[in-house]
Amino acid sequence: MSTAIEMVDVLDEPKAIEGRSPFVLAVHRLRKDKVAMISLVVILLIVLMAIFAPVFTAITGHPPNEQYRDIGLTPDGLPRGPNGTFWLGTDDLGRDILVRIAYGARVSLLVGVAATAITVVIGVVLGLAAGFLGGITDTVLARLIDVVLSVPFLLVAIALVSVTGPSLTVTVLVIGFFSWASVARIVRGQVLSLREREFVEAARSLGAGNTRIMFVDILPNVIAPVIVYTTLLIPVVIVTQATLSFLGLGLPPPTADWGGMISASQNYYTTAWWFIMFPGLALLITTLAFNLFGDGVRDAFDPRSDRS
Amino acid sequence: MAMFLIRRIGHGLLVLWLISIAVFGLFFVAPSNVAQTLAGRQATPETIALIKHRLGLDLPVWKQYLHFLGNALKGNLGYDYYHQVPVTKIIAQALPITVSLALGAAVLWLLLGVFNGVISATHPRTLADRGLTLFALFFYSFPSFLLGLLLLYFLYFRLTLAGFNWFPAGGYAPIVDGVGPWFQHLVLPWVALALLLAATYTRLTRGSMLDVLGEDYIRTARSKGIRESRVVVVHGLRSALTPVVTQFGIDLGQLVGGVVVIETVFSLPGLGQTAVVAINQQDLPVIIGIVLFASAAVVVANILVDIGYAVLDPRVRLH
Numbered sequence: 001m002s003t004a005i006e007m008v009d010v011l012d013e014p015k016a017i018e019g020r021s022p023f024v025l026a027v028h029r030l031r032k033d034k035v036a037m038i039s040l041v042v043i044l045l046i047v048l049m050a051i052f053a054p055v056f057t058a059i060t061g062h063p064p065n066e067q068y069r070d071i072g073l074t075p076d077g078l079p080r081g082p083n084g085t086f087w088l089g090t091d092d093l094g095r096d097i098l099v100r101i102a103y104g105a106r107v108s109l110l111v112g113v114a115a116t117a118i119t120v121v122i123g124v125v126l127g128l129a130a131g132f133l134g135g136i137t138d139t140v141l142a143r144l145i146d147v148v149l150s151v152p153f154l155l156v157a158i159a160l161v162s163v164t165g166p167s168l169t170v171t172v173l174v175i176g177f178f179s180w181a182s183v184a185r186i187v188r189g190q191v192l193s194l195r196e197r198e199f200v201e202a203a204r205s206l207g208a209g210n211t212r213i214m215f216v217d218i219l220p221n222v223i224a225p226v227i228v229y230t231t232l233l234i235p236v237v238i239v240t241q242a243t244l245s246f247l248g249l250g251l252p253p254p255t256a257d258w259g260g261m262i263s264a265s266q267n268y269y270t271t272a273w274w275f276i277m278f279p280g281l282a283l284l285i286t287t288l289a290f291n292l293f294g295d296g297v298r299d300a301f302d303p304r305s306d307r308s
Numbered sequence: 309m310a311m312f313l314i315r316r317i318g319h320g321l322l323v324l325w326l327i328s329i330a331v332f333g334l335f336f337v338a339p340s341n342v343a344q345t346l347a348g349r350q351a352t353p354e355t356i357a358l359i360k361h362r363l364g365l366d367l368p369v370w371k372q373y374l375h376f377l378g379n380a381l382k383g384n385l386g387y388d389y390y391h392q393v394p395v396t397k398i399i400a401q402a403l404p405i406t407v408s409l410a411l412g413a414a415v416l417w418l419l420l421g422v423f424n425g426v427i428s429a430t431h432p433r434t435l436a437d438r439g440l441t442l443f444a445l446f447f448y449s450f451p452s453f454l455l456g457l458l459l460l461y462f463l464y465f466r467l468t469l470a471g472f473n474w475f476p477a478g479g480y481a482p483i484v485d486g487v488g489p490w491f492q493h494l495v496l497p498w499v500a501l502a503l504l505l506a507a508t509y510t511r512l513t514r515g516s517m518l519d520v521l522g523e524d525y526i527r528t529a530r531s532k533g534i535r536e537s538r539v540v541v542v543h544g545l546r547s548a549l550t551p552v553v554t555q556f557g558i559d560l561g562q563l564v565g566g567v568v569v570i571e572t573v574f575s576l577p578g579l580g581q582t583a584v585v586a587i588n589q590q591d592l593p594v595i596i597g598i599v600l601f602a603s604a605a606v607v608v609a610n611i612l613v614d615i616g617y618a619v620l621d622p623r624v625r626l627h
Contacts, residue, residue: 150610154569246569
């Protein structure tokens with residue numbers, strides 16, 4: 001009885017056809033991409049691991065920087081393999097690798113997100129300015145982009161960090177400072193053609209100023225490539241941070257981070273495979289998940305993508 | 309074309325000049341205790357001052373820069389702080405190692421990337437396509453140091469332990485001492501570098517190949533009864549390779565400027581490792597020399613790529 005009434009209701013009020021924005025369509029496409037969705041779940045799990053890192057300490061009873069020189073090392077002073085107490089084994093100082101991996105996720109994700117955010121904000125603003133304002137602004141910014149893209153990034157980054165001393169802030173700033181140029185170049189290229197379009201002229205004839213046209217009228221049109229680039233930039237940034245750590249320019253010890261753990265494992269890979277394998281696996285799974293997700297985002301946001 | 313070239317080279321020189329100012333400013337303004345290090349722990353302030361004077365560190369930064377620039381234009385990048393070896397000589401010694409590494413890896417990643425890309429493009433949305441894309445992304449996701457260390461673990465340590473002494477733990481053997489050892493020392497670094505970079509080429513080849521295969525002239529070629537393999541390789545691949553060539557130039561330019569991590573992992577004393585050592589010793593002339601050389605490599609590679617592009621596509625010259 002009640003179902004009949006419901007059906008009548010549905011018939012009485014036909015559902016209106018909704019207009020769907022390109023963004024909604026892209027998200028819809030993305031949600032149908034199985035690989036991307038699995039990657040997203042993996043990413044969320046890593047985020048949860050980072051947030052709830054203290055839970056790992058609570059369960060195992062091992063703080064991340066506690067050195068168990070008695071039970072965590074063999075009588076020869078070597079790391080212990082995975083066992084009931086230390087599920088993923090211990091490192092060279094007898095610390096719990098599982099707990100340190102969980103805490104290390106915080107560093108990777110924090111740097112990944114923060115440095116990417118800085119990169120994208122600087123890149124978008126300067127790219128918009130160069131492309132839209134043109135003239136001397138464009139000339140100066142275009143040369144600046146050339147300069148930043150020509151500098152051997154890793155060498156200068158290492159040199160800079162070695163001068164300033166390693167810290168989270170320095171890492172984030174150095175990565176952001178050298179990465180914005182690619183974003184700016186992409187945005188500038190798009191804006192150069194967008195600014196000739198009628199809707200910009202229309203906005204101007206309505207009395208809109210440069211800032212309004214740039215950020216309200218043009219920015220939404222370049223957001224798709226920026227979103228794609230951003231998702232693919234995060235794993236690159238995470239790798240860069242790990243690389244700096246690996247070269248001894250990460251976070252000052254005893255802070256746990258994956259690159260630093262792998263670096264420390266180098267002298268022990270003949271005796272303690274778990275020391276390099278587990279942090280390495282954590283790092284690889286993270287970057288792989290971000291790259292697979294980014295790949296899906298690119299396919300979803302690019303209408304002439306070759307996979308659709 | 310001449311105007312295009314002149315403008316392009318002018319831009320390149322301007323970029324290099326700006327980089328020299330930035331790098332010089334960065335490192336010479338930063339606090340440094342290199343004179344202290346050189347003088348030793350028990351040095352008197354007089355000794356330190358003397359060393360500073362000898363290195364020209366007591367002059368104002370802009371004077372030091374002009375001095376540096378004047379010498380650099382004459383092809384002299386200064387001398388390292390510790391052994392007074394000309395920086396140009398240090399670069400000349402390290403360069404063959406980096407070039408050996410980059411070129412060998414380039415052959416591998418081009419073969420791997422282009423081959424996989426063509427297979428993917430000719431079998432789009434098949435299992436092979438998905439598999440190859442996943443393969444490429446898997447290695448693309450690797451941090452270079454991790455891939456290097458894992459190759460060492462499995463192909464050096466494990467193999468040697470199992471009695472197969474095929475690969476050394478690292479180091480470099482000059483090619484003049486025999487091609488065999490040279491090759492043996494470089495195989496693992498080549499493979500590591502090639503696997504890291506192949507993904508970009510797989511994607512590029514796949515994308516442009518798919519575009520090209522949709523063109524009318526490919527249909528014409530097919531309708532003339534030409535074998536499919538010939539259509540793909542001769543008619544298709546030829547024009548599909550343009551973006552690959554561009555990317556190749558850019559990548560090669562960057563690699564020649566130093567493959568920092570792979571060189572460090574495999575103990576290859578190329579430009580990258582030399583720079584890292586110099587950074588740890590605050591050996592400013594060497595750092596600046598290598599950074600400038602690396603930037604120049606990128607700038608030159610970009611100019612060559614642009615010229616190549618202009619030759620291939622006349623429309624570019626107009627802009």
